[in-house]
Amino acid sequence: MTEKNLRVDQVAPYFDIGGVFISARPYGSGHINDTFLAEFDGAPRRRYIFQRINHRIFKMPEKLMENIERVLSHLAKIDGNGSSRRHMTLIREKSGANFHLDKDGNYWRAYVFVEGARTYEVLETPRQAYEAAKAFGRFQRQLASLGGERLHETIPDFHNTPKRFDTLRKMIEKDPCNRAKIAREQIDFVMSRAQIVPRLEELRRKGAIPEIITHNDTKINNVMLDEDTGEGVCVIDLDTVMPGISLYDFGDMVRTSGASSAEDERDLSKVRMRLDVFDSLAKGYLEGTGGSLNKVEMQNMPFSGKLITLEIGIRFLTDFLEGDVYFKTKREGHNLDRCKVQFKLVESIERQEEQMMKMVAGC
Numbered sequence: 038m039t040e041k042n043l044r045v046d047q048v049a050p051y052f053d054i055g056g057v058f059i060s061a062r063p064y065g066s067g068h069i070n071d072t073f074l075a076e077f078d079g080a081p082r083r084r085y086i087f088q089r090i091n092h093r094i095f096k097m098p099e100k101l102m103e104n105i106e107r108v109l110s111h112l113a114k115i116d117g118n119g120s121s122r123r124h125m126t127l128i129r130e131k132s133g134a135n136f137h138l139d140k141d142g143n144y145w146r147a148y149v150f151v152e153g154a155r156t157y158e159v160l161e162t163p164r165q166a167y168e169a170a171k172a173f174g175r176f177q178r179q180l181a182s183l184g185g186e187r188l189h190e191t192i193p194d195f196h197n198t199p200k201r202f203d204t205l206r207k208m209i210e211k212d213p214c215n216r217a218k219i220a221r222e223q224i225d226f227v228m229s230r231a232q233i234v235p236r237l238e239e240l241r242r243k244g245a246i247p248e249i250i251t252h253n254d255t256k257i258n259n260v261m262l263d264e265d266t267g268e269g270v271c272v273i274d275l276d277t278v279m280p281g282i283s284l285y286d287f288g289d290m291v292r293t294s295g296a297s298s299a300e301d302e303r304d305l306s307k308v309r310m311r312l313d314v315f316d317s318l319a320k321g322y323l324e325g326t327g328g329s330l331n332k333v334e335m336q337n338m339p340f341s342g343k344l345i346t347l348e349i350g351i352r353f354l355t356d357f358l359e360g361d362v363y364f365k366t367k368r369e370g371h372n373l374d375r376c377k378v379q380f381k382l383v384e385s386i387e388r389q390e391e392q393m394m395k396m397v398a399g400c
């Protein structure tokens with residue numbers, strides 16, 4: 038057992054699971070939290086997900102968990118409680134708290150493992166895109182009826198592209214690791230697209246696109262599809278659920294589901310936006326959101342794919358220049374590789390934007 042697994046061993050007894058902890062292993066390929074799959078004997082279920090929340094990135098874990106608790110109890114009311122796989126189920130600490138704070142100051146949470154469903158890194162068929170987009174759209178629609186106070190902003194300005202752009206500019210000036218010279222081509226790529234950066238924020242500010250509760254991290258490995266039927270089962274990774282605009286979510290779906298390659302593919306000749314997948318994404322999303330989008334939102338669906346892809350590319354580039362302090366990396370230049378894929382996708386969208394517009398109009 039690695040030290041990390043031992044930590045799960047030590048925190049598991051604090052959670053109201055019952056049964057005996059057997060083992061835990063690192064799980065999934067998220068870039069932010071430390072995720073483990075834990076097995077228990079004699080508990081109501083055998084498998085649970087344990088996560089150590091990255092509190093360097095999420096600076097207010099209590100507030101974040103307050104959001105998640107409100108969101109999940111709302112979904113449970115709509116979907117029905119208990120064994121539903123439609124939403125995640127949080128396991129409380131025996132004290133009743135929705136997280137456990139360990140002696141080193143780490144925040145832990147536990148969820149029921151969603152069985153019989155899986156995530157993908159690269160989608161294989163347009164049908165999967167339809168199902169994933171429908172599930173994310175449905176999630177947005179269900180949260181439209183969440184009453185009470187505005188959710189906490191777990192990361193302020195998360196999808197504020199102009200702010201992300203400014204942060205990049207400052208990082209280029211500072212160039213703390215002397216890496217800007219390696220990324221000259223990517224820096225020029227962003228600068229030549231500066232004029233598109235503010236569009237979504239302007240539409241939000243003018244009220245042309247309404248503020249709603251959004252997921253904000255609709256990457257394809259954050260939705261689980263049924264292993265047998267392929268249906269969208271459950272939206273996961275709720276750390277960034279907060280006020281936003283619909284197109285942040287649709288844009289990130291286009292970026293990750295529409296892409297023909299992995300996010301960090303090194304052979305850029307494999308990277309393009311798949312039109313048939315885009316078509317299915319648009320159909321699934323419009324179906325899931327159930328007619329709640331206005332004309333401006335619909336007209337900007339292809340654009341949002343381009344802008345959010347550029348934005349995430351900007352974030353990978355910024356992190357590369359800063360010395361890889363935000364996203365988990367597995368190899369040298371990993372963030373720059375990820376950035377290159379995003380920019381190749383942006384170019385591919387630019388070439389196909391007109392056709393994408395026609396597809397949305399045809400939905």
Ligand code: ADP
Nearest residue numbers: 065067068069070072148149150151156258274
């Ligand atoms: P990160 O914020 O680091 O991306 P996630 O919450 O997305 O972490 O979890 C990482 C991975 O763990 C997911 O991509 C998924 O494969 C798996 N996972 C997370 N929660 C569950 C769950 N409740 N049931 C099954 N698998 C899960």
Ligand code: GN1
Nearest residue numbers: 066067068069254256259274277349
């Ligand atoms: C992170 O947590 P994960 O791996 O699902 C990031 C997203 C990025 C994504 C890029 C909180 O998502 O915003 O789009 O990596 N999450 C956070 O792969 O920053």
Ligand code: MG
Nearest residue numbers: 067258259274
């Ligand atoms: Mg994730």
